[in-house]
Amino acid sequence: METESLHPQPSISDEESDDGSDSFSFDTRQLIGAEAENMETLPEVEGLCISGEARLGHTIQVVGFGTNGTVRCDFAWLRFYDDGSRCYIAGEEKAEHLVTADDVDSYLAVDVIPIGREEQMGDLVRIFANGHRKITCGNQMQDAVEQSFFNGHESFDVYLVEHDNSSKRVQLKLMKDRFIIKNRKFYTVVEQKFLPDMTITIPTESTTGFEIHCSGKIQSLLLEADTSTLRDLIVLIMRSFLLRATHTPKENKRTNRCCLF
Numbered sequence: 001m002e003t004e005s006l007h008p009q010p011s012i013s014d015e016e017s018d019d020g021s022d023s024f025s026f027d028t029r030q031l032i033g034a035e036a037e038n039m040e041t042l043p044e045v046e047g048l049c050i051s052g053e054a055r056l057g058h059t060i061q062v063v064g065f066g067t068n069g070t071v072r073c074d075f076a077w078l079r080f081y082d083d084g085s086r087c088y089i090a091g092e093e094k095a096e097h098l099v100t101a102d103d104v105d106s107y108l109a110v111d112v113i114p115i116g117r118e119e120q121m122g123d124l125v126r127i128f129a130n131g132h133r134k135i136t137c138g139n140q141m142q143d144a145v146e147q148s149f150f151n152g153h154e155s156f157d158v159y160l161v162e163h164d165n166s167s168k169r170v171q172l173k174l175m176k177d178r179f180i181i182k183n184r185k186f187y188t189v190v191e192q193k194f195l196p197d198m199t200i201t202i203p204t205e206s207t208t209g210f211e212i213h214c215s216g217k218i219q220s221l222l223l224e225a226d227t228s229t230l231r232d233l234i235v236l237i238m239r240s241f242l243l244r245a246t247h248t249p250k251e252n253k254r255t256n257r258c259c260l261f
Contacts, residue, residue: 043122091204
Protein backbone atom coordinates (compact mmCIF):
# COMPACT_ATOMS: atom_id res chain seq x y z
CA MET A 1 0.00 0.00 0.00
CA GLU A 2 1.39 3.37 -0.98
CA THR A 3 1.94 5.71 1.93
CA GLU A 4 2.02 9.46 1.41
CA SER A 5 3.27 12.13 3.78
CA LEU A 6 0.29 14.06 5.08
CA HIS A 7 0.40 17.82 4.69
CA PRO A 8 -2.57 19.06 6.78
CA GLN A 9 -4.47 22.05 5.39
CA PRO A 10 -7.31 24.17 6.76
CA SER A 11 -10.87 23.02 6.27
CA ILE A 12 -12.49 24.20 3.04
CA SER A 13 -15.79 24.87 4.80
CA ASP A 14 -15.40 28.61 4.14
CA GLU A 15 -14.46 28.28 0.46
CA GLU A 16 -16.76 27.99 -2.55
CA SER A 17 -17.12 25.05 -4.91
CA ASP A 18 -16.53 25.26 -8.64
CA ASP A 19 -20.22 25.74 -9.41
CA GLY A 20 -20.47 28.74 -7.08
CA SER A 21 -22.33 26.94 -4.30
CA ASP A 22 -21.11 26.86 -0.71
CA SER A 23 -18.71 24.05 0.13
CA PHE A 24 -19.67 21.32 2.55
CA SER A 25 -19.51 22.10 6.26
CA PHE A 26 -17.52 19.90 8.61
CA ASP A 27 -20.70 18.17 9.83
CA THR A 28 -21.82 17.56 6.24
CA ARG A 29 -18.47 15.99 5.47
CA GLN A 30 -19.01 13.52 8.31
CA LEU A 31 -22.31 12.43 6.74
CA ILE A 32 -20.75 12.07 3.32
CA GLY A 33 -17.93 10.05 4.83
CA ALA A 34 -20.47 7.70 6.40
CA GLU A 35 -22.26 7.28 3.07
CA ALA A 36 -18.97 6.24 1.47
CA GLU A 37 -18.60 3.19 3.69
CA ASN A 38 -19.43 0.89 0.79
CA MET A 39 -16.31 1.95 -1.10
CA GLU A 40 -13.54 -0.65 -1.22
CA THR A 41 -10.86 1.68 0.15
CA LEU A 42 -11.45 4.92 2.03
CA PRO A 43 -8.83 7.59 2.66
CA GLU A 44 -7.03 6.94 5.94
CA VAL A 45 -4.31 8.40 8.12
CA GLU A 46 -1.70 6.27 9.86
CA GLY A 47 0.35 7.26 12.90
CA LEU A 48 -2.08 10.06 13.74
CA CYS A 49 -1.03 11.97 16.85
CA ILE A 50 -0.64 15.45 18.32
CA SER A 51 2.93 16.71 18.39
CA GLY A 52 4.09 19.24 20.96
CA GLU A 53 3.51 19.99 24.62
CA ALA A 54 -0.08 21.00 25.37
CA ARG A 55 0.54 23.83 27.81
CA LEU A 56 -0.13 27.56 27.81
CA GLY A 57 1.67 29.51 25.11
CA HIS A 58 2.71 26.39 23.17
CA THR A 59 1.53 25.46 19.68
CA ILE A 60 0.58 21.82 19.13
CA GLN A 61 0.14 20.18 15.73
CA VAL A 62 -1.57 17.15 14.22
CA VAL A 63 0.84 14.85 12.35
CA GLY A 64 0.43 11.59 10.46
CA PHE A 65 0.83 9.82 7.11
CA GLY A 66 -1.92 9.65 4.53
CA THR A 67 -2.81 6.29 2.95
CA ASN A 68 -5.35 5.07 0.39
CA GLY A 69 -5.01 8.24 -1.67
CA THR A 70 -5.32 10.75 1.19
CA VAL A 71 -4.08 14.15 0.04
CA ARG A 72 -5.26 16.40 2.87
CA CYS A 73 -7.50 16.52 5.95
CA ASP A 74 -10.26 18.57 7.51
CA PHE A 75 -9.67 19.56 11.13
CA ALA A 76 -11.91 20.78 13.95
CA TRP A 77 -10.56 21.45 17.45
CA LEU A 78 -12.88 21.08 20.44
CA ARG A 79 -12.94 21.17 24.23
CA PHE A 80 -14.53 18.64 26.60
CA TYR A 81 -15.48 19.46 30.19
CA ASP A 82 -16.02 17.48 33.40
CA ASP A 83 -19.80 17.95 33.23
CA GLY A 84 -19.90 16.04 29.92
CA SER A 85 -20.39 19.09 27.72
CA ARG A 86 -18.22 19.93 24.73
CA CYS A 87 -17.80 22.76 22.26
CA TYR A 88 -16.02 23.21 18.95
CA ILE A 89 -13.54 26.09 18.88
CA ALA A 90 -14.73 28.62 16.32
CA GLY A 91 -12.19 29.33 13.59
CA GLU A 92 -9.84 26.53 14.63
CA GLU A 93 -9.82 24.44 11.47
CA LYS A 94 -6.08 24.05 10.97
CA ALA A 95 -3.60 21.36 11.92
CA GLU A 96 -2.06 23.71 14.51
CA HIS A 97 -3.56 25.06 17.73
CA LEU A 98 -2.12 27.60 20.17
CA VAL A 99 -2.99 26.55 23.73
CA THR A 100 -4.54 29.51 25.56
CA ALA A 101 -6.23 30.36 28.84
CA ASP A 102 -9.54 29.28 27.27
CA ASP A 103 -8.25 25.69 27.17
CA VAL A 104 -7.49 25.56 30.91
CA ASP A 105 -9.63 23.03 32.84
CA SER A 106 -10.77 21.32 29.63
CA TYR A 107 -9.77 18.21 27.70
CA LEU A 108 -8.50 19.40 24.33
CA ALA A 109 -9.15 17.26 21.26
CA VAL A 110 -9.22 17.46 17.47
CA ASP A 111 -11.47 15.75 14.92
CA VAL A 112 -9.73 14.69 11.71
CA ILE A 113 -11.35 13.64 8.42
CA PRO A 114 -8.97 12.41 5.67
CA ILE A 115 -9.84 13.62 2.15
CA GLY A 116 -8.92 11.73 -1.04
CA ARG A 117 -7.96 12.96 -4.52
CA GLU A 118 -11.56 12.77 -5.71
CA GLU A 119 -12.86 14.52 -2.55
CA GLN A 120 -14.02 11.22 -1.04
CA MET A 121 -14.15 11.28 2.77
CA GLY A 122 -12.61 8.82 5.15
CA ASP A 123 -13.84 8.05 8.65
CA LEU A 124 -13.63 10.73 11.31
CA VAL A 125 -10.88 10.13 13.86
CA ARG A 126 -10.74 11.97 17.22
CA ILE A 127 -7.53 12.29 19.21
CA PHE A 128 -6.90 14.04 22.53
CA ALA A 129 -3.99 16.27 23.44
CA ASN A 130 -1.94 15.82 26.57
CA GLY A 131 -2.63 12.10 26.80
CA HIS A 132 -6.33 12.78 27.43
CA ARG A 133 -5.42 14.71 30.58
CA LYS A 134 -6.89 18.05 31.55
CA ILE A 135 -5.08 21.20 30.40
CA THR A 136 -3.73 23.10 33.42
CA CYS A 137 -2.12 26.48 34.04
CA GLY A 138 1.14 25.03 35.23
CA ASN A 139 2.43 25.56 38.75
CA GLN A 140 4.23 28.83 38.09
CA MET A 141 1.28 30.57 36.46
CA GLN A 142 -1.17 29.11 38.98
CA ASP A 143 0.93 30.57 41.81
CA ALA A 144 1.01 33.98 40.06
CA VAL A 145 -2.77 34.00 39.59
CA GLU A 146 -3.44 33.01 43.20
CA GLN A 147 -0.96 35.57 44.55
CA SER A 148 -2.61 38.38 42.58
CA PHE A 149 -6.05 37.19 43.69
CA PHE A 150 -5.16 37.27 47.36
CA ASN A 151 -3.30 40.59 47.03
CA GLY A 152 -6.42 42.07 45.46
CA HIS A 153 -4.60 44.17 42.86
CA GLU A 154 -2.27 43.87 39.87
CA SER A 155 -0.95 46.09 37.06
CA PHE A 156 0.24 45.32 33.53
CA ASP A 157 1.60 47.31 30.61
CA VAL A 158 -0.46 46.49 27.51
CA TYR A 159 -1.62 48.05 24.25
CA LEU A 160 -5.11 49.49 23.74
CA VAL A 161 -6.26 48.90 20.15
CA GLU A 162 -8.33 51.74 18.72
CA HIS A 163 -11.19 51.48 16.20
CA ASP A 164 -8.80 52.37 13.35
CA ASN A 165 -6.54 49.44 14.40
CA SER A 166 -3.89 51.80 15.77
CA SER A 167 -2.63 51.02 19.27
CA LYS A 168 -1.18 52.91 22.19
CA ARG A 169 0.72 51.80 25.26
CA VAL A 170 -1.39 51.91 28.43
CA GLN A 171 -1.40 50.55 31.97
CA LEU A 172 -4.10 48.06 32.92
CA LYS A 173 -4.73 48.17 36.67
CA LEU A 174 -6.86 45.39 38.15
CA MET A 175 -8.56 45.88 41.49
CA LYS A 176 -11.01 43.86 43.57
CA ASP A 177 -14.13 45.45 42.11
CA ARG A 178 -13.00 47.22 38.92
CA PHE A 179 -10.33 47.73 36.30
CA ILE A 180 -8.69 51.00 35.27
CA ILE A 181 -6.80 51.85 32.09
CA LYS A 182 -4.36 54.77 32.24
CA ASN A 183 -2.35 56.38 29.45
CA ARG A 184 1.40 56.97 29.54
CA LYS A 185 0.85 60.21 31.47
CA PHE A 186 -1.13 58.19 34.02
CA TYR A 187 -4.42 59.90 33.19
CA THR A 188 -7.41 57.58 33.50
CA VAL A 189 -8.75 56.60 30.08
CA VAL A 190 -11.21 53.91 31.23
CA GLU A 191 -12.58 53.00 34.64
CA GLN A 192 -15.16 50.22 34.81
CA LYS A 193 -16.62 48.15 37.63
CA PHE A 194 -16.80 44.41 37.23
CA LEU A 195 -20.36 43.48 36.24
CA PRO A 196 -22.16 40.10 36.15
CA ASP A 197 -22.58 40.26 32.36
CA MET A 198 -18.93 41.13 31.71
CA THR A 199 -16.79 38.63 29.81
CA ILE A 200 -13.10 38.44 28.94
CA THR A 201 -12.55 36.56 25.69
CA ILE A 202 -9.59 35.55 23.53
CA PRO A 203 -10.02 36.18 19.78
CA THR A 204 -9.08 33.19 17.65
CA GLU A 205 -7.29 35.33 15.09
CA SER A 206 -4.96 36.97 17.65
CA THR A 207 -2.04 35.33 19.45
CA THR A 208 -1.62 38.05 22.09
CA GLY A 209 -4.97 39.90 22.21
CA PHE A 210 -7.96 39.72 24.54
CA GLU A 211 -11.32 41.49 24.61
CA ILE A 212 -13.42 42.87 27.45
CA HIS A 213 -17.18 42.89 26.79
CA CYS A 214 -19.87 44.46 28.96
CA SER A 215 -23.20 46.27 28.61
CA GLY A 216 -22.07 49.48 30.34
CA LYS A 217 -20.61 52.59 28.76
CA ILE A 218 -17.73 50.54 27.40
CA GLN A 219 -19.25 47.80 25.28
CA SER A 220 -15.99 46.32 24.02
CA LEU A 221 -12.26 46.86 24.49
CA LEU A 222 -9.47 45.14 22.59
CA LEU A 223 -6.12 44.91 24.37
CA GLU A 224 -2.82 43.36 23.28
CA ALA A 225 -0.07 41.95 25.51
CA ASP A 226 3.57 41.58 24.58
CA THR A 227 3.39 37.77 24.54
CA SER A 228 0.73 35.07 24.51
CA THR A 229 1.91 33.88 27.94
CA LEU A 230 1.45 37.34 29.45
CA ARG A 231 -1.96 37.61 27.75
CA ASP A 232 -3.05 34.30 29.32
CA LEU A 233 -1.85 35.42 32.76
CA ILE A 234 -3.81 38.69 32.52
CA VAL A 235 -6.95 36.90 31.36
CA LEU A 236 -6.81 34.32 34.17
CA ILE A 237 -6.21 36.99 36.83
CA MET A 238 -8.93 39.24 35.46
CA ARG A 239 -11.44 36.39 35.34
CA SER A 240 -10.64 35.55 38.97
CA PHE A 241 -11.23 39.18 40.00
CA LEU A 242 -14.47 39.26 37.99
CA LEU A 243 -15.70 36.08 39.64
CA ARG A 244 -14.94 37.37 43.11
CA ALA A 245 -16.61 40.74 42.46
CA THR A 246 -19.81 39.33 40.96
CA HIS A 247 -20.24 35.99 42.76
CA THR A 248 -22.16 35.90 46.03
CA PRO A 249 -21.24 32.68 47.86
CA LYS A 250 -23.94 30.84 49.76
CA GLU A 251 -23.67 31.13 53.50
CA ASN A 252 -21.73 28.28 55.02
CA LYS A 253 -22.21 27.26 58.62
CA ARG A 254 -18.50 26.61 59.14
CA THR A 255 -16.99 29.54 57.23
CA ASN A 256 -17.88 32.55 55.14
CA ARG A 257 -14.76 32.36 53.00
CA CYS A 258 -15.07 31.55 49.31
CA CYS A 259 -12.21 29.55 47.84
CA LEU A 260 -11.76 30.22 44.12
CA PHE A 261 -9.04 27.68 43.33
